[in-house]
Amino acid sequence: MHIVEILQRWTESNAFFTWLRESPSVWAYPFVFFVHTLGLVFTAGASVVIDARLLGAARRLPIAPLARFYGAIWIGLACTVLSGAVMLGSDLETRIKNPFFPVKMLFVVVAIVLTALLRSRISSVDSAESTVSPPMRALAAVSLLCWLGAIASGKFAAYF
Amino acid sequence: MKAWWLVPFCKTLHYFGITVLVGVVGLVDLRIFGVAKGLPLRPLQRLMPWAVVSFLIAAASGYALLRISPASALGPPLNIAFAAKIVWLVLIGLNDVLYFATGLKRQVDGVGAGQSTSASAKIVAAVSIILWVGVVYWSRVLTFLAGAI
Numbered sequence: 001m002h003i004v005e006i007l008q009r010w011t012e013s014n015a016f017f018t019w020l021r022e023s024p025s026v027w028a029y030p031f032v033f034f035v036h037t038l039g040l041v042f043t044a045g046a047s048v049v050i051d052a053r054l055l056g057a058a059r060r061l062p063i064a065p066l067a068r069f070y071g072a073i074w075i076g077l078a079c080t081v082l083s084g085a086v087m088l089g090s091d092l093e094t095r096i097k098n099p100f101f102p103v104k105m106l107f108v109v110v111a112i113v114l115t116a117l118l119r120s121r122i123s124s125v126d127s128a129e130s131t132v133s134p135p136m137r138a139l140a141a142v143s144l145l146c147w148l149g150a151i152a153s154g155k156f157a158a159y160f
Numbered sequence: 161m162k163a164w165w166l167v168p169f170c171k172t173l174h175y176f177g178i179t180v181l182v183g184v185v186g187l188v189d190l191r192i193f194g195v196a197k198g199l200p201l202r203p204l205q206r207l208m209p210w211a212v213v214s215f216l217i218a219a220a221s222g223y224a225l226l227r228i229s230p231a232s233a234l235g236p237p238l239n240i241a242f243a244a245k246i247v248w249l250v251l252i253g254l255n256d257v258l259y260f261a262t263g264l265k266r267q268v269d270g271v272g273a274g275q276s277t278s279a280s281a282k283i284v285a286a287v288s289i290i291l292w293v294g295v296v297y298w299s300r301v302l303t304f305l306a307g308a309i
Contacts (some may be wrong), residue, residue: 026304034300038293041175045183049207058206063199065273072190151179152172159168 004096020090029090032083039079040068044147046073047115051147054118054132054140063125063132070119072140077112100157111146114139167228170221178184182292184211192268192277192285201271232306241301248294255291259284 011017014037020029050066052058095101118139125132132140168247184207191199233242259265268281277285 026301030300030304033303036298037300038285038296041179041182041296042186044177045181046187048180049183049210050189052210053302057210058203060203060206062199062203062273065196068196068198069187069190072186072195147179148176151175155175156165156168159164 007089008092011079011092014089017086020086029049029087032058032086036083036087038153039076039083042149043073043076043080044111046076047111048144049110051140051144055137055144056132064123065121067119073115074075076100077115092126095157097160098157100153105154107146107150107153111143111150112142114143114146118143161258162228167225170224170228173221174218174225177214177216177221178296180214181211181218182296184208184214185288185292189285189289192281197276200271200273201277202269205265207236232308233302239302239305241298241305245295245298245302248298252288252291252295255284257288285292 020032023029050069053061053063053066065096118136119141121136124134169177188201188204188207190196191201191204220284224270233239262283264281271277271281
């Protein structure tokens with residue numbers, strides 16, 4: 001049996017996903033959606049601001065200490081991914097068929113990989129000079145576009 | 161006849177604005193709390209004009225969405241979450257006015273790398289974070305009450 005079918009059967013019969021799908025309470029599905037939105041705006045927002053710094057905004061801001069923000073960024077990301085997976089499970093069949101779904105997943109995966117790559121490089125940027133190498137600037141530009149792309153494809157997916 | 165992409169396009173702009181806004185506000189607030197202490201606050205607060213531009217984008221696209229489907233927010237009956245969101249935004253505005261008018265912003269500008277901020281700055285930052293989390297919460301309840309989720 002196909003892995004998607006197995007997951008589908010499980011989420012359809014699972015008590016938690018059924019409750020999430022059917023409960024009219026504001027503390028059911030809307031709350032999970034709230035956690036998703038909150039985690040996403042912080043994670044994407046902080047990443048976009050760091051990307052903008054690497055691309056030349058706020059030049060007087062030293063780069064290396066920005067690495068300390070990643071603890072909060074990873075917490076935000078964990079909230080977003082977990083709540084996203086839960087919402088996906090509550091309506092697996094419809095969501096997986098949405099043409100924007102693979103586009104969004106591609107943006108998200110590339111954005112997360114680039115966030116991890118930039119995190120590992122940021123602490124070694126010389127604070128006195130704060131010069132950013134062209135490859136790092138390229139990573140920052142792609143990261144910025146992927147976060148915005150993930151948000152846009154998520155919004156468009158809801159109308160398709 | 162509205163094009164099908166108009167609403168998701170406005171929502172995307174609305175989301176972009178809020179994302180950058182929350183990014184700037186979140187990082188400044190976290191630094192005020194002592195996260196990433198190696199950052200001096202003056203150049204970090206230089207990012208604030210970006211937050212203002214983002215707010216204007218979010219406000220303009222939000223207004224456009226309101227004009228496209230006024231009933232989902234204004235009713236009748238009035239969407240309680242929409243009213244709460246506006247009240248929360250006004251409270252955020254008052255908190256910001258407090259931050260600038262009392263000279264707290266300038267005091268925080270003087271906080272260099274490795275230094276701690278005052279207790280009053282931390283209180284204003286905490287209020288800012290709590291209120292912004294509230295705005296996101298009301299936005300989701302707004303969509304829920306409008307019957308879109």
